[in-house]
Amino acid sequence: MPLPELQAIRQAKADQLRAMGIDPYPSRARRSHTSDEALKRYAALEPTLGQAGEDPEAITVVGRIVGFRDQGKTVFAHLRDGHGQLQLFVRREALGEDAHAAFRKLYDLGDFAQATGHLFRTRAGEVTLRVVEVRMLAKALNAPPEKWHGLTDVETRYRRRYADLLASADVRRVFEIRARTVSALRRFLDGRGYLEVETPVLQPLYGGAAARPFTTHHNALDQTFYLRIADELYLKRLVAGGYERVYEISKDFRNEGIDRNHSPEFTMLEFYEAYADYTTMMESVETMVAQVATEVLGAPRIPFRGEGVDVSPPWPRRTLRDAIREASGVDYVEHPDQAGLLAAARAAGADVPADTVWARIVDELLKQFVRPNLIAPTFLTDYPVALSPLAKRKADDPTHVERFQPFLGGGEIGNAFTELNDPLDQLARFRDQQRDREAGDEDAMPIDADFVNALMYGMPPTGGVGLGIDRLVMLFTDQDSIRDVVLFPALRNLPPEADPVVALVSGIDLPDDPAPPGGDGA
């Protein structure tokens, strides 16, 4: 048998259609109404219709067959399109005996079909199409997942997202919200005069974040390239070049662990504004998130764990130092050396390895004591300079930089600062990074001489923000895992011999000399 049983049965039905002169994969479809347009049409028409309650005019709809209830002379089916679904009422006397028999025997759940007929309301009250003509648009060989439970195995859902999507309206909704969120962010920035730009994904030198890159190779140039870990340094070059407001929505890549909050490729929004500083950018962020939430979700409120969290501006602002001090009792400013801070952190109950560097201990205090409680939107501001090699120092406190991170739902959704535009300070910070790098810190940034050169031409005072789009979408859709807001999350390859899809497809025997499309078997 060329196909497993279930697929072979459907393939045989396709062949029967061909034998009847019907192409099971026609090139064109016709539709006069989407499902929601049909429902609206009937709602508007119903009061004017007589006793019969039937639309005298025929309409044509298309979609996938998602329900099929055969009662002999009558078949009820549901056709789902991108806008909803519509019930079909398929009667023998309306369709003719042969067409009716063909519909009953040769159409299956999952097939795409086109139906023409008249709208009416059934006794059970559902607006339904009384079908006078039906046509196959695409025969499905695989049966759809179980109609009530859908796909529950998360691995299968991620590997075969198409099956997940066709089985689950909830999953489809998540990615619709994602798309609308990205488009609302664009609208917000476009409306404020930002220019959307595209900077290199393949970079000869990576930078702009503390992370390990993916490395690749260009054959013709015989040169190593890195997949970008951030857009920051390129976008600031553009500000130095004279654009006052730029943004990019980019896939960034970090060669690090994968977990609920981390994907090796993820989507980041970065935007930079000349003559702004980090306080301006805080206003932009809180306004943007609230406005986008209103546009996408209907209110400035995210559905956090079923509870909901208000994201209306203004968001409270607290310095990192105060937040840590209040939550843990540790004032890191009083412990400028590693040993002292380590002892204080441990005394406060933090779990910190003995060899943790000073800046990382501060980060641990933030993570362990502060972050989990930041459910309502909050800006933490003013970070120690050691944590932020691209941010500008505070004028009144050179040990801290003008940086903030927006927190929401117990996690950070971004990172922002008044950008460092002093070329020599930037060079010094790069050199510090270089020293960390030589000391074995693989995440430390390499020196980007060309970026320093750009700053030497002069970059205006600038505020910049990076926002994690995946995390924002997780909050907007109340999903706990980044994999549930990424359509095709990165997964380890199955060995071919263990992959059921490879087994299915490699087991298919095709005719030696396949007939031209639509011609075989006819």
Next chain:
RNA sequence: GGGCCGCUAGCUCAAUUGGCAGAGCAGCUGACUCUUAAUCAGCUGGUUGAAGGUUCGAGUCCUUCGCGGCUCACCA
């Protein structure tokens, strides 16, 4: 990478202390003129993730491997 848990029919799930691998959905055959998780009768469908081992006998116990989830470490 470490620890814990999981993998049974196309899909969703069962299977007592180790004792004949089952059900629902889907599918096939048939019945049925307003159903909507339609219903009714009958039927098909399995290398229990893979390979070894223990045993009279393994879905179940042991070992190794594969993939996934959670978690810790690293990070946004």
